[in-house]
Amino acid sequence: MKRLILAIVMGLTAAPAAADSYVPIYDENTFRSLVDGKLLRNRLYGVRLNVLNNGQIQGAAIGWDISGNWSWQDGYFCREMVWGGDPIPYNCQLVEVQGDSIRFTVDKGAGDSASFRIQ
Numbered sequence: 001m002k003r004l005i006l007a008i009v010m011g012l013t014a015a016p017a018a019a020d021s022y023v024p025i026y027d028e029n030t031f032r033s034l035v036d037g038k039l040l041r042n043r044l045y046g047v048r049l050n051v052l053n054n055g056q057i058q059g060a061a062i063g064w065d066i067s068g069n070w071s072w073q074d075g076y077f078c079r080e081m082v083w084g085g086d087p088i089p090y091n092c093q094l095v096e097v098q099g100d101s102i103r104f105t106v107d108k109g110a111g112d113s114a115s116f117r118i119q
Contacts, residue, residue: 022096022103026075031095040102040116049116057081076108 025031032053040049040059049059049066057068057079064084071078078092094109095102097118105113 022098022101024109025095025097028072031072031077034097034102034118039119041119042114042116047116077104 025034035051036053038050040051041047045061047059047061047066049057051057051070055069055071057066057070059066061083066081066083068079068081068088073092076092077095078090080090081088091106092108094105096105097103100118101115102118103113103115105111
């Protein structure tokens with residue numbers, strides 16, 4: 001189970017992001033306004049994340065803490081994290097939004113994705 005959650009936290013789901021009504025976010029200030037003071041949650045897998053304005057990531061998934069750092073580089077969300085002692089390697093991700101849902105797609109949008117509800 002922890003491996004499955006690790007995949008979700010890393011942004012690696014079973015299918016690549018499909019073309020749909022998600023809108024890409026390339027501007028750091030727009031991204032910050034979306035996540036500032038908000039909880040990002042994937043209830044199916046019990047993931048809760050806070051992406052803080054100071055460049056830190058805090059959260060938890062199924063009882064294990066998540067911590068990390070992030071930066072905005074050339075229109076992408078770049079992060080590295082640790083979950084329950086397991087490193088989640090550095091990766092830059094495309095960020096997209098649709099209503100109160102935010103999606104992160106690894107490898108600058110070329111890989112798999114994970115969606116979270118913004119609360």
